Amino acid sequence: GESVGLHLPTLSxxxxxxxxxxxxxxxxxxDYFIWYKQESGKGPQFIIDIRSNMDKRQGQRVTVLLNKTVxxxxxxxxxxxxxDSAVYFCAEKAGxxxxxxxxxxxxxxxIP
Amino acid sequence: NAGVTQxxxxxxxxxxxxxxxxxxxxxxHNSMYWYRQDPGxxxxxxxxxxxxxxxxxxxxPNGYNVSRLNKREFxxxxxxxxxxxxxxxxxxxxxxxxxxxxxxxxxGTRLTVT
Numbered sequence: 001g002e003s004v005g006l007h008l009p010t011l012s013x014x015x016x017x018x019x020x021x022x023x024x025x026x027x028x029x030x031d032y033f034i035w036y037k038q039e040s041g042k043g044p045q046f047i048i049d050i051r052s053n054m055d056k057r058q059g060q061r062v063t064v065l066l067n068k069t070v071x072x073x074x075x076x077x078x079x080x081x082x083x084d085s086a087v088y089f090c091a092e093k094a095g096x097x098x099x100x101x102x103x104x105x106x107x108x109x110x111i112p
Numbered sequence: 113n114a115g116v117t118q119x120x121x122x123x124x125x126x127x128x129x130x131x132x133x134x135x136x137x138x139x140x141h142n143s144m145y146w147y148r149q150d151p152g153x154x155x156x157x158x159x160x161x162x163x164x165x166x167x168x169x170x171x172x173p174n175g176y177n178v179s180r181l182n183k184r185e186f187x188x189x190x191x192x193x194x195x196x197x198x199x200x201x202x203x204x205x206x207x208x209x210x211x212x213x214x215x216x217x218x219x220g221t222r223l224t225v226t
Contacts, residue, residue: 043217
């Protein structure tokens with residue numbers, strides 16, 4: 001299930017299950033969204049992106065869904081593996097050349 | 113390719129001391145960025161450089177200065193460090209242009225100000 005920890009929302013998932021990480025954004029003018037993965041002690045790493053003229057995009061084991069009506073973004077990870085344990089950030093581009101704004105992140109814990 | 117490199121990896125400063133964080137990228141990217149990351153606050157943009165020769169303030173620029181030395185290098189300077197600047201600092205770069213906003217991040221610099 002999903003819980004709020006001291007600093008980050010945390011999602012605990014059994015290995016092999018699917019994970020869904022949610023993100024709400026506030027700016028209706030945002031036209032581009034990215035998901036990043038950050039492993040402990042490392043910099044964020046790009047996972048997948050989606051433009052506002054799309055509502056779904058698939059990558060390898062990951063799918064991003066965009067619902068502009070309720071300003072909501074989700075990242076689905078299929079068959080979650082221990083290596084998926086990390087903090088996941090959504091980011092949006094809303095005005096400003098090349099500037100993106102990051103959310104606070106969600107910690108994904110995979111239970112073996 | 114090394115991607116984005118940052119030096120140093122760790123630093124401890126006393127209040128009032130100054131230092132420069134170095135960042136370099138070897139991907140021929142036009143845009144570069146400095147972020148700080150604090151618990152529960154995500155990544156906050158300090159300064160960015162859309163292209164060589166230009167720099168602009170981000171969300172939290174106070175207490176920092178930057179220099180885009182050339183296309184490869186973008187440094188962040190703390191003139192008089194304060195405990196509130198204790199954080200993890202990330203440099204990032206992106207191609208620039210309108211087709212891709214993917215940013216590539218360095219490994220970070222962990223700074224403690226006592």
